[in-house]
Amino acid sequence: MGSQWSRDPTYTSAIGEGYRSRASYKLLDIQAKFEIIRPTDSVVDLGSAPGSWLQVLRNLTEGVIVGVDLSPIAPLQGVTTITGDFTNPLILAQVKRIIDPVSIVTCDASPKLSGKKSYDQARIIDLNEEALRFAKAILKQGGNFIVKTFQGELFNDFLADVRANFYSVRVYRTKATRKGSTETYIIAKNYIHARNEPGTD
Numbered sequence: 087m088g089s090q091w092s093r094d095p096t097y098t099s100a101i102g103e104g105y106r107s108r109a110s111y112k113l114l115d116i117q118a119k120f121e122i123i124r125p126t127d128s129v130v131d132l133g134s135a136p137g138s139w140l141q142v143l144r145n146l147t148e149g150v151i152v153g154v155d156l157s158p159i160a161p162l163q164g165v166t167t168i169t170g171d172f173t174n175p176l177i178l179a180q181v182k183r184i185i186d187p188v189s190i191v192t193c194d195a196s197p198k199l200s201g202k203k204s205y206d207q208a209r210i211i212d213l214n215e216e217a218l219r220f221a222k223a224i225l226k227q228g229g230n231f232i233v234k235t236f237q238g239e240l241f242n243d244f245l246a247d248v249r250a251n252f253y254s255v256r257v258y259r260t261k262a263t264r265k266g267s268t269e270t271y272i273i274a275k276n277y278i279h280a281r282n283e284p285g286t287d
């Protein structure tokens with residue numbers, strides 16, 4: 087009998103198409119709906135391992151692509167990868183030495199899930215706030231930000247933080263998201279640049 091993942095048709099087709107995980111379909115769906123990544127955009131992807139978003143990004147843009155994860159990412163042609171915690175300012179500094187400013191920050195990072203919805207949501211919101219802080223420190227004016235989060239009581243406060251920094255913000259549940267999951271993506275376009283804000287430079 088196959089594993090939970092090998093019985094999942096989305097996983098099976100992702101692997102069949104050469105992607106490292108089924109998460110590839112989430113970014114492909116977001117791109118089909120929002121056309122957020124353009125052919126010359128530079129991208130920093132936070133929480134990249136095993137690297138299927140990086141594979142999708144490599145096909146969408148000729149710009150510089152940097153992936154960051156706590157776990158090592160197997161090499162991918164044309165992509166720079168960094169093993170580390172993106173909430174650590176030293177990692178931000180390392181990324182900035184490669185590309186600054188950047189057109190797009192994507193973040194599919196999630197903490198290890200406990201199964202307790204409110205606890206997991208609080209932890210992903212912490213990570214989301216860190217991703218937003220990272221994005222504000224490196225995005226160019228007019229840049230875009232995609233971040234995975236979970237619906238729950240802290241969601242609206244985080245959404246308000248994102249709205250305060252981007253001209254256009256949408257909330258989207260991808261077709262590849264599993265039934266019953268609270269996972270959702272925030273698609274934020276057109277960064278309102280405020281380089282002199284404390285903590286962003």
Ligand SMILES: C[S@@+](CC[C@H](N)C(=O)[O-])C[C@H]1O[C@@H](n2cnc3c(N)ncnc32)[C@H](O)[C@@H]1O
Nearest residue numbers: 109133135136137138139156171172194195196
């Ligand atoms: C769902 S996976 C990402 C899948 C990826 N988008 C893909 O397409 O292959 C979530 C990742 O977030 C990473 N992560 C969680 N917290 C992180 C942090 N603070 N810094 C860097 N990576 C983090 C985890 O190590 C994990 O690999």
